[in-house]
Amino acid sequence: MIRFLHTADWQIGRQFATFDPEHAPILAEARISVVERIAALATQHAVDAVLVAGDVFDAQTVSERTIRRLFNALAGYAGPWLMIPGNHDAALAESVWTRAQRLGAVPANAHLLLAPSPALFAAQGFAVLPAPLTQRHTYGDLTGWFDTAETPPGLLRIGIAHGRVQGILSEDIDSANPIAPDRAQRARLDYLALGDWHGCKRIDARTWYAGTPEPDRFKANDAGQALLVEIAAPDSEPVVTSLAVGQYRWQLLAAALQVPSDMDALQAQLDALGPRDVVDLRVQGRTDLGGLQGLKAAIGRAEARARHLQADLSTLQLVPTDEDIAGLQADGYLGELLTELRDLQSGSDAAQARTAQDALALLAGALARRLPTTASSATAGAGAAEVIATSSASATTSAGASRP
Numbered sequence: 001m002i003r004f005l006h007t008a009d010w011q012i013g014r015q016f017a018t019f020d021p022e023h024a025p026i027l028a029e030a031r032i033s034v035v036e037r038i039a040a041l042a043t044q045h046a047v048d049a050v051l052v053a054g055d056v057f058d059a060q061t062v063s064e065r066t067i068r069r070l071f072n073a074l075a076g077y078a079g080p081w082l083m084i085p086g087n088h089d090a091a092l093a094e095s096v097w098t099r100a101q102r103l104g105a106v107p108a109n110a111h112l113l114l115a116p117s118p119a120l121f122a123a124q125g126f127a128v129l130p131a132p133l134t135q136r137h138t139y140g141d142l143t144g145w146f147d148t149a150e151t152p153p154g155l156l157r158i159g160i161a162h163g164r165v166q167g168i169l170s171e172d173i174d175s176a177n178p179i180a181p182d183r184a185q186r187a188r189l190d191y192l193a194l195g196d197w198h199g200c201k202r203i204d205a206r207t208w209y210a211g212t213p214e215p216d217r218f219k220a221n222d223a224g225q226a227l228l229v230e231i232a233a234p235d236s237e238p239v240v241t242s243l244a245v246g247q248y249r250w251q252l253l254a255a256a257l258q259v260p261s262d263m264d265a266l267q268a269q270l271d272a273l274g275p276r277d278v279v280d281l282r283v284q285g286r287t288d289l290g291g292l293q294g295l296k297a298a299i300g301r302a303e304a305r306a307r308h309l310q311a312d313l314s315t316l317q318l319v320p321t322d323e324d325i326a327g328l329q330a331d332g333y334l335g336e337l338l339t340e341l342r343d344l345q346s347g348s349d350a351a352q353a354r355t356a357q358d359a360l361a362l363l364a365g366a367l368a369r370r371l372p373t374t375a376s377s378a379t380a381g382a383g384a385a386e387v388i389a390t391s392s393a394s395a396t397t398s399a400g401a402s403r404p
C-alpha cells in the first residue's frame with residue numbers, strides 16, 4: 001500500500017487586501033498554519049509523499065521571510081514533499097523558486113519539480129511525472145508528454161499538474177492552462193494530482209483536484225480539505241479520502257426578507273456565527289423600523305464574534321409600519337407630509353406608489369434618528385437610503401467594495 005497526501009493552491013503570501021487591515025493578516029497567517037496541519041496529517045497517516053499541485057506561493061514577489069516561513073512550516077513531516085509551480089508561482093527563469101533555492105531555504109526533503117521530466121522515488125515505489133508551469137498561462141496541454149513517458153515497471157505512475165481540465169470545469173478558474181480530461185487513462189497514471197480549482201473535486205477515479213486547504217473565497221465549493229490517496233498496487237484503483245484541514249468557514253449568507261419570520265431566521269443565523277466564520281452577508285427584501293433595528297443589532301453582535309463579517313443591505317428596503325410612523329411623533333407640516341405619502345403609497349398608480357414608498361421610508365428614517373429614544377441607539381437611523389447606506393457602511397468596514 002502506497003499513501004499520498006494530495007494538496008494544492010496554498011497561495012502563501014496572499015494579502016487579502018480588500019479586507020479590514022485587522023483581519024487580513026490573520027487570514028494570511030492561516031495559510032501558513034494550515035500547511036503545518038497538513039504536515040502533521042502526513043505524519044499521522046504515515047504517507048509516502050505529499051503532492052503539492054501548484055500555486056504554493058501567491059506571487060513571485062512574496063517576501064524573503066514568507067519564503068522561509070513556508071519551508072519552515074513543512075518541518076512536521078520528514079518524508080518527501082513534491083511541489084510543482086502553478087500559474088501564480090510559475091517556474092520563470094527568475095522565480096520565487098530560484099529565490100528560495102538561493103536563500104538556502106529549501107529543505108532536503110522538499111523536491112521542487114521545475115522541469116517536465118520523471119522523478120523516481122524507487123524506495124517508496126513510485127515515479128512522478130510533473131507538468132510544471134514555466135509561464136503564467138499556456139495554451140498547450142503540458143501533461144501531453146505523460147502519455148509516452150517511460151517509467152520503471154513496478155513503480156506507480158503519479159502525475160502532478162496545475163490547470164483546467166477541459167470540458168469539465170466552468171470558466172471560473174484563474175488560468176488558461178488546459179489539461180485533457182482523460183489524461184490519467186491515456187498516460188496509464190495510477191493517480192493524477194491536480195491543482196488550480198480551489199474546491200475539492202473528483203474528475204474521475206484517478207484524477208482529483210484537492211482544492212485549497214484553507215478557503216479563500218465565499219463560493220461554496222468544498223474547499224478546506226486535503227486528500228489522502230491510498231493505492232494498493234500499480235493499476236489498483238486509488239481510495240481517496242478527504243480530510244478536513246481548513247480553519248475558517250467562508251460563507252455567503254443571502255437572505256430575502258418578506259415576512260417577520262424571515263428576519264427571525266436571519267437573526268438566528270447571525271447569532272450562531274463564531275470565531276471560525278468569515279461571512280459575506282447580503283440582505284434584500286423589506287423590513288420595518290423595528291426589524292431594521294434588530295438586524296443591525298444582530299450584525300453588530302455577529303461582527304464581534306465572527307472572524308470577519310461584511311454586510312450589504314443596499315437592496316433592503318425600509319417600509320415603516322403605522323406604529324413606526326405614529327412613534328415618530330411628527331406633527332404640523334411633517335405630519336401632513338407623512339399622511340400624504342402614505343395615501344399615495346396605497347394609491348392605484350403603481351409608479352407613484354413606489355416613489356411615495358421610497359420617500360416615506362427616507363423621511364421616516366430621518367425622523368427616527370431625531371427621536372431621543374432612538375438617537376442614543378446605534379441602530380435606528382436615518383432615511384431608508386441613508387439608514388441602509390449607514391448600516392451598510394458600518395457593517396462593511398472591511399468589505400471589499402468599500403476599499404480600493
Ligand SMILES: [Mn+2]
Pocket residue numbers: 055086087088162174175195196197
Ligand atoms: Mn492556479
